[in-house]
Amino acid sequence: MPDASPNRCPVCQASLTAVFRSSSDQSLTSLCEIHEGRIDVSVCKRCGHIRSNALADLDQFYDTEYKILTGSVDEDQIYDKSGDRIVYRSDHQLAVLQERQTIDAGLKVLDYGCAKADMSRKLAANTEADIHLFDVSAQYLPFWQQLTEESRWAIYETPAEWAERFDLVMSFFAFEHIADPLSAIEHVASLMRVGGRLHIVVPDTFGNIADFVVADHVNHFTRSSLTLLLEKAGFADIEIDDQVHRGALVATATKTVSESAESELNQDLVDTTVSRTLELAKYWSGLDERIAQISASEGAHAIYGSGFYGAYIFTRLKYRDQVRCFLDQNPFQQGKQLFRKPVVAPSDLPADVSTLYIGLNPAIARRTMSASPLSNRSGLSFQFLDEG
Ligand SMILES: [Zn+2]
Numbered sequence: 109m110p111d112a113s114p115n116r117c118p119v120c121q122a123s124l125t126a127v128f129r130s131s132s133d134q135s136l137t138s139l140c141e142i143h144e145g146r147i148d149v150s151v152c153k154r155c156g157h158i159r160s161n162a163l164a165d166l167d168q169f170y171d172t173e174y175k176i177l178t179g180s181v182d183e184d185q186i187y188d189k190s191g192d193r194i195v196y197r198s199d200h201q202l203a204v205l206q207e208r209q210t211i212d213a214g215l216k217v218l219d220y221g222c223a224k225a226d227m228s229r230k231l232a233a234n235t236e237a238d239i240h241l242f243d244v245s246a247q248y249l250p251f252w253q254q255l256t257e258e259s260r261w262a263i264y265e266t267p268a269e270w271a272e273r274f275d276l277v278m279s280f281f282a283f284e285h286i287a288d289p290l291s292a293i294e295h296v297a298s299l300m301r302v303g304g305r306l307h308i309v310v311p312d313t314f315g316n317i318a319d320f321v322v323a324d325h326v327n328h329f330t331r332s333s334l335t336l337l338l339e340k341a342g343f344a345d346i347e348i349d350d351q352v353h354r355g356a357l358v359a360t361a362t363k364t365v366s367e368s369a370e371s372e373l374n375q376d377l378v379d380t381t382v383s384r385t386l387e388l389a390k391y392w393s394g395l396d397e398r399i400a401q402i403s404a405s406e407g408a409h410a411i412y413g414s415g416f417y418g419a420y421i422f423t424r425l426k427y428r429d430q431v432r433c434f435l436d437q438n439p440f441q442q443g444k445q446l447f448r449k450p451v452v453a454p455s456d457l458p459a460d461v462s463t464l465y466i467g468l469n470p471a472i473a474r475r476t477m478s479a480s481p482l483s484n485r486s487g488l489s490f491q492f493l494d495e496g
Pocket residue numbers: 117118119120121122152153154155156157333
């Protein structure tokens with residue numbers, strides 16, 4: 109096992125530099141649950157990797173507590189909305205996967221860190237690939253059983269006969285959770301045949317800045333650190349795209365015979381990454397202060413967005429009792445509760461609400477709200493997270 113010290117970069121082992129400590133001792137997980145503990149973020153000045161302090165017991169957390177979207181098979185997160193058409197995240201991911209990878213009948217595919225195997229289910233419906241599943245929790249078994257048979261899944265460890273077996277390993281939003289990503293990517297490489305293809309998607313903290321303060325995202329990969337990670341595990345032809353999936357890095361690579369083929373680190377890229385990291389740290393440090401300033405004591409309030417940003421605003425508000433509801437366009441969210449407040453469709457905003465906090469990714473918040481019918485409602489004041 110490589111050194112898993114919190115002060116060492118999990119990609120290159122260099123010493124880390126602390127850049128951020130959250131002001132509240134409550135933080136939020138990616139599932140919008142409150143976690144007791146501060147967020148500490150560090151950056152590696154050698155490879156540009158960004159590291160957060162891990163939850164105290166990460167293994168226990170994923171085995172029992174972490175249940176991503178296990179409500180129903182069809183539950184999914186919105187990726188985008190154009191007009192009345194909602195594009196779900198897994199559909200977008202499938203489109204990108206099929207555009208980048210040739211998936212012929214019988215291709216041996218492993219879905220690494222697959223959770224309830226949404227992507228595998230979509231792939232199975234669209235191709236004749238031979239799909240296998242891996243995760244570090246047994247709680248998704250009911251979903252796996254609907255998809256395939258026991259010889260095609262593994263939990264915690266992979267069987268010896270899976271060595272060098274796979275033509276394609278795909279991994280969607282798993283590596284940001286893994287405390288020792290280098291061991292995990294070496295594990296992935298050991299399961300692939302030479303010439304096999306890797307397709308991995310992780311959050312891009314610069315494209316979706318909430319990622320920076322999510323309690324269970326212990327890694328924030330950057331273009332330079334993800335490249336180095338893949339090179340260390342013997343991958344070549346590495347391509348990283350930060351445009352095709354908003355808020356994410358999509359990396360593709362080919363497994364080679366060499367154990368490791370590290371190229372020179374691009375120092376300019378690393379330096380730019382470090383300064384962007386410092387800007388993000390400054391943004392989050394200033395945000396709590398800004399929410400406190402705009403947190404009005406008068407009138408009825410609502411929060412637009414029941415995802416991470418909306419939940420984050422709620423936990424920072426001084427006057428939580430005045431929040432009537434959360435608004436969300438996602439029909440799977442409507443009817444639920446968040447912090448004991450109802451989640452309703454935007455058109456169901458109660459008439460007496462005078463202040464609407466916009467809990468959306470700042471990159472799309474203003475565009476989304478200017479297209480919303482709520483923008484014409486008189487007497488309603490919008491409070492955005494950015495300074496505007
Ligand atoms: Zn590093």
